[in-house]
Amino acid sequence: MTISEVSEKFDISQDTLRYYERIGLIPRVNRNKSGMRDYTEEDCNWVEFIKCMRGAGLPIEVLIEYVGLFQQGAETVEARKGLLIEQRKQLIARMEDMKKTLERLEYKIARYEQAVVVKEKELKKSEN
Amino acid sequence: MTISEVSEKFDISQDTLRYYERIGLIPRVNRNKSGMRDYTEEDCNWVEFIKCMRGAGLPIEVLIEYVGLFQQGAETVEARKGLLIEQRKQLIARMEDMKKTLERLEYKIARYEQAVVVKEKELKKSEN
DNA sequence: GCTTGAGTTGGAGTTAACTCCAGGTGTTAT
DNA sequence: ATAACACCTGGAGTTAACTCCAACTCAAGC
Numbered sequence: 001m002t003i004s005e006v007s008e009k010f011d012i013s014q015d016t017l018r019y020y021e022r023i024g025l026i027p028r029v030n031r032n033k034s035g036m037r038d039y040t041e042e043d044c045n046w047v048e049f050i051k052c053m054r055g056a057g058l059p060i061e062v063l064i065e066y067v068g069l070f071q072q073g074a075e076t077v078e079a080r081k082g083l084l085i086e087q088r089k090q091l092i093a094r095m096e097d098m099k100k101t102l103e104r105l106e107y108k109i110a111r112y113e114q115a116v117v118v119k120e121k122e123l124k125k126s127e128n
Numbered sequence: 129m130t131i132s133e134v135s136e137k138f139d140i141s142q143d144t145l146r147y148y149e150r151i152g153l154i155p156r157v158n159r160n161k162s163g164m165r166d167y168t169e170e171d172c173n174w175v176e177f178i179k180c181m182r183g184a185g186l187p188i189e190v191l192i193e194y195v196g197l198f199q200q201g202a203e204t205v206e207a208r209k210g211l212l213i214e215q216r217k218q219l220i221a222r223m224e225d226m227k228k229t230l231e232r233l234e235y236k237i238a239r240y241e242q243a244v245v246v247k248e249k250e251l252k253k254s255e256n
Numbered sequence: 257g258c259t260t261g262a263g264t265t266g267g268a269g270t271t272a273a274c275t276c277c278a279g280g281t282g283t284t285a286t
Numbered sequence: 287a288t289a290a291c292a293c294c295t296g297g298a299g300t301t302a303a304c305t306c307c308a309a310c311t312c313a314a315g316c
Contacts (some may be wrong), residue, residue, distance in 0.1 A: 004262075013304085013305075019303080025280090034264095035263080052295080054303095056226045057226070059302085070284090081237060084233055084236055091230050096225070098219060098222065100183070100221050102216065102223070105215060112208065113209075131293070132292075141275075144273090144274065151273095158263085162282050163293080163294060164294070179313095188272075
């Protein structure tokens with residue numbers, strides 16, 4: 001697969017794909033005889049995986065470490081697992097935070113409905 | 129309340145508090161006769177509100193707009209409500225994204241448990 | 257054989273969100 | 287009244303994560 005196809009398929013710019021490869025966020029992609037990237041199925045899996053993880057806010061640094069460990073082979077299985085467990089923990093924490101914020105937003109929106117119903121009677125300032 | 133107290137209370141650096149005020153992310157805080165910030169209860173509510181919203185990833189730009197609308201008074205109630213509803217939508221979308229990623233992490237971790245049990249039998253590369 | 261277009265590299269520039277700093281003022285303790 | 291300290295302002299610097307660019311190569315079409 002060419003870089004433009006991968007870019008299209010996963011909706012990631014070519015610049016970003018090259019950048020990810022450069023910093024080791026995805027393993028190095030093979031080039032064809034004329035020097036152009038030729039993404040294998042596995043390369044695509046990495047791109048998709050990274051996109052997903054980045055989307056959930058896992059830091060690039062951590063993902064680079066994961067990829068690095070992966071490339072070092074089977075003896076890093078424990079380390080990789082530990083890394084994933086830590087990231088799961090943090091992800092859950094972020095989600096809980098967001099849930100609280102969501103509830104707060106819901107509450108505020110409900111108050112605004114209220115306010116509109118009562119002809120925009122002023123909302124108490126102390127509640128923003 | 130002094131800036132150091134507010135900083136302590138909400139675990140936000142003084143620099144960040146000043147920065148937030150400078151860009152209009154919180155309304156302007158009154159100064160005492162010697163020019164130092166004196167945070168009222170309401171100022172604190174804003175700080176806490178903004179911290180919460182930022183923590184859930186609402187962009188600063190949007191929050192600045194919200195604060196701006198708030199300061200323009202009752203005629204912006206509808207606009208504020210619309211803004212909050214939009215942010216709620218986006219927050220829910222982000223949370224759903226994260227939930228999918230979490231499931232994926234869970235799955236990977238389970239696979240690693242598996243791998244460890246079978247004495248680190250190699251994980252298929254195509255599954256990262 | 258020349259242009260066009262997709263791709264290459266290394267490096268510079270950008271954006272968001274802080275974070276730090278220099279030089280100054282006002283209050284408090286010795 | 288001198289030092290120490292908390293805080294002030296405007297502006298510069300930093301970090302993460304891209305994003306853009308110049309100068310080049312290669313293959314395809316006319």
